[in-house]
Amino acid sequence: MSQPDYLQPFADCLTQSSQRLFDQAEAGEKHIGYFCTYTPVELIHACGFVPIRIMGEPGVVEQAYSLVPDFICPFMKCALEKALNGGFKYLKGAVQGYTCDVSCGMANIWKENIPGELYHTFPLPYTDAPAPRDYLQKEFQAFIHKAEQAGGEFSLERLQSSLDMYAVIRRNLLSLFQSEKGGAPVLNAQERHIVAQAGYVTPPDLFLEMLEALESRKPFDSPENQGGIPVLISGSLVESFGVFDAMEKAGARIVADDLCSGYRNLLPVDGSGSGPMERLIDRYVNRFPCPSRCRAEDRFPLLMDRIEQTGARGLVFLIQKFCTPHLADIPELTRLLKAAGIPVLVVEMDESWRMGGQLQTRLEGFVEMIDGMSG
Amino acid sequence: MEKSKKSTKRLAAAKELNKAVGEYYLECAAAKEQGKPVGWMPPMNGAIELFYAMDLQPVFPENWSPVCAAFGLTPKNFEVSEGMGYSRDLCGYLRNIVGYVNGPMTDPAIPLGGLPAPDLLISPGGGCVPVMKIFHALERRFPEAKVFKADLPQVALEEIAPHHVDYAIQEMQRLIDFLEKATGRKLDQDRLREVVVLSDQACALWDEIMSFRRTIPAPFSAAEIGIMFVMVTRQGTRQAIDFLIKARDEIKERAESGTGVIEEEKLRLFWDNIPLWYNMGLFNYFEKANAVVVAETYSAAWSIRLDPADPIKALAMKSLMSYPLVSCVSIEKRKEMVLKACREYAIDGVVFHRNKSCVPISLGQMDIKKALEEELGIPSVIFDADHMDARNFSTAQFQVRIDAFLEMLAEKKSQV
Incomplete structure (x- = not known):
């Protein structure tokens, strides 16, 4: 994957992460996988483990069907396929924040079938009040106990420093996802996601160094301002950057996203509270909403904010096939967006992540339609 | 073979049902007509008993879906929800109830x-995502209804710890406060204990x-499993007890007199996942090979005993345990439960319904299948x-x- 030189280290991370993580594991590093951004990575890190996001890889699913049905999202199928082919041998376990049914089931299937030492699902509260915060504190304590039994070491000082580090990482990433003066971001969509996803598979201290090096290279000669119809994309994970290319070829310019592999993961950058544990809790009860844990009505104003901030003129739902939380929100969000004058297109992706001719034509039609609306 | 068929029933309890x-x-x-507050809720949680204790009327949209399937209302409901933009890949309960409330609900001819x-x-906050999304859609459809935004930790049974129980109890108390405020009715603790x-x-x-x-x-097969209706809708009432006693007496008499479902029962089957509500006759299909479905996962969700000494805690525990017990939240316990049932019910084979409308139950089936083969030598089959x-x-x-599976089971049994 050849990229501008300021991005090459991130692109290399993505292509070389498996071998690098495997080598680190051989040298004694303890990596823990997680599926979803509701997983408190700061806590895992403070316990002495390196959180690594489990990503699938677009491709053919075969072995995974011996454990799961075909009607679950491509991300989970591809991740399991990779695990069964030995692609995650560097992980010492998997930890998950409870979100959708598939991630919940997959965490348990993973525990049954992929050898490891530390497995945990955080049953996060759905509401924010003193009682759920108190409950969450006990839940985090229970995890710490489990992590210590698996060889981890925890202290509040370590948590403080993990929180600080992840907050700086998110703040840095956020500066790439939005312009300092409003309008379009400083990197184009593919570049933003290369950077963000490199962060999922890189130890955070190393990733922070990379981000700081990137910051020193600003301004970038990103092809962001080459024109195209500005659009917002919304969905869960996008694992194939070819999708961004296809959208740009269709005449769209992705100025913002509501993806859990992108912008959604960054907010809030930090929590607040009297101590590190309170700060951690505050962040996780205030996460930028995911459809598996909130109402479409809660998401709509945030989508409109993004649209207004970035000048997006349309919204493309880029959905993983069979993704219930997103599919279930689409009718209401579409109704609300259309009422607000925002054109909407729904694109469903399978595990190949190939944007075939029919999808390309639909995208082109959508972009032309938006373009025509201004005339 | 027909796509939709009612089951043949042998129990007199079927008429009672x-x-x-x-x-x-x-x-x-x-x-509704008498002005008693009506509350819609998901099944399998402690809110039901609270409602009956406070003389409120509980309604279960999920349970309405099998009724729609039995009366052939489902295609119309699907047409409405799919017309609203709900994908065919979404759970059928969701598409059915969203279609019903936005379509035929106002039709006076509805059965x-x-x-x-x-x-x-x-x-609900927690439980499966489709049920959560059903209620979000209901909030939109009935904006005048007062909404309790529930919250329940989703924990595997083997992982339930005191802080989960404490939080579930606090949530139960929050629900009581909401109901008292919304309806002006006070919960009587003695009445709750009775319920x-x-x-x-x-449950007993x-x-x-x-x-x-x-x-x-x-004495009866899964074709009669509709009798669990009272466990879904009437838990905590005298009507449920009266119905179940009658059914129990009849079933006991059949068991003691050796009256089976069919003349010669040769194969005993276990069924995993929700039945095909539009084709309960499927359970009779096995009978042509002298096979009877004698146990199933779904009916186990209604066996959670309650300790009346601490009613609120009992209801909190029920709420915590019911959904994980039958879903992918608790694959390990579910596996144990299926294996235990297969031993106790002398099961010859297991039928896994890989259910496109229920991901939480379909996930984990392959692990259970593997355990059945490896630990008990019990063969199984999956159908979509x-x-x-x-x-x-x-x-x-x-x-x-199924034909090939039943043939194989018969052959295997004849060699024993």
Whole structure:
């Protein structure tokens, strides 16, 4: 994957992460996988483990069907396929924040079938009040106990420093996802996601160094301002950057996203509270909403904010096939967006992540339609 | 073989069931007319007992879906929800109930009088995503209803710790406060204890009824599993107890007299996942090979005993345990439960319904299948279908797979 030189280290991370993580594991590093951004990575890190996001890889699913049905999202199928082919041998376990049914089931299937030492699902509260915060504190304590039994070491000082580090990482990433003066971001969509996803598979201290090096290279000669119809994309994970290319070829310019592999993961950058544990809790009860844990009505104003901030003129739902939380929100969000004058297109992706001719034509039609609306 | 077929029933309790279903829905309609607050809620949680203790009317949209399937209302409901933009890949319960409330609900010709509009919505945080999304859609459809935004930790049974229980108890108390404020009715603790005693008695009776199916030949099959209707809708009431006692007496008599479902029961089957509500006749299909479905996962969710000494805690525990017990939240416990049932019910083979409308139950089936083979040597078969949407069920695939499976089981048994 050849990229501008300021991005090459991130692109290399993505292509070389498996071998690098495997080598680190051989040298004694303890990596823990997680599926979803509701997983408190700061806590895992403070316990002495390196959180690594489990990503699938677009491709053919075969072995995974011996454990799961075909009607679950491509991300989970591809991740399991990779695990069964030995692609995650560097992980010492998997930890998950409870979100959708598939991630919940997959965490348990993973525990049954992929050898490891530390497995945990955080049953996060759905509401924010003193009682759920108190409950969450006990839940985090229970995890710490489990992590210590698996060889981890925890202290509040370590948590403080993990929180600080992840907050700086998110703040840095956020500066790439939005312009300092409003309008379009400083990197184009593919570049933003290369950077963000490199962060999922890189130890955070190393990733922070990379981000700081990137910051020193600003301004970038990103092809962001080459024109195209500005659009917002919304969905869960996008694992194939070819999708961004296809959208740009269709005449769209992705100025913002509501993806859990992108912008959604960054907010809030930090929590607040009297101590590190309170700060951690505050962040996780205030996460930028995911459809598996909130109402479409809660998401709509945030989508409109993004649209207004970035000048997006349309919204493309880029959905993983069979993704219930997103599919279930689409009718209401579409109704609300259309009422607000925002054109909407729904694109469903399978595990190949190939944007075939029919999808390309639909995208082109959508972009032309938006373009025509201004005339 | 037909895509939709009612089951052949042998129990006199089946007639009682029709009566019980009719009475329940009439009671729901009457409650509305009499000004009794009506609350819609998901099943399998402790809110039901609270409602009966406070003389409120609980309504279960999920349970309405099998009724729609039985009366052939589902295609129309699907047409409405799919027209609204709901994908065919979504759970059939979701598409059915969203379609119903946005379409035929106002039709006066709806069987059983339909569902009365809710005054209260117990909107879950936790449980499966489709049920959560059903309630979000109901909040939109009934904006005048008062909404309780529930919150329940989703924990595997083996991981439930005191802080989960404490939080579930606090949530139960929050629900009580909401109901008291919303309805102006005070919860009487003595009345709640009575309701919890009745609910626990219903669970004990349910366990007893299920235990008679260990008898060979089994006194009734999954074709009659509709009798669990009272466990879904009437937990904590005298009506449930009366219905279950009658059913228990009849089933006990059949078990003691050796009266089976069919003349010569040769194979005993276990069924995993929700039945095909539009084709309960499927359970009779096995009978042509002298096979009877004598146990199933779904009916186990109603066996959670309640301790009346601490009613609120008992209801909190029920809420915590019911959904994980039958879903992918607790694959390990579910596996244990299926294996235990297979030993106790002398199961020869297991039928896995890989259900496009229920991901949480379909996930984990392959691990259970593997354990059945490795630990008990029990063969199993998987077929693809959908508990609500007949368009996702191929009779040809079902027949080919099941016929071959039954043949293999018969052959295996003849060699013993």
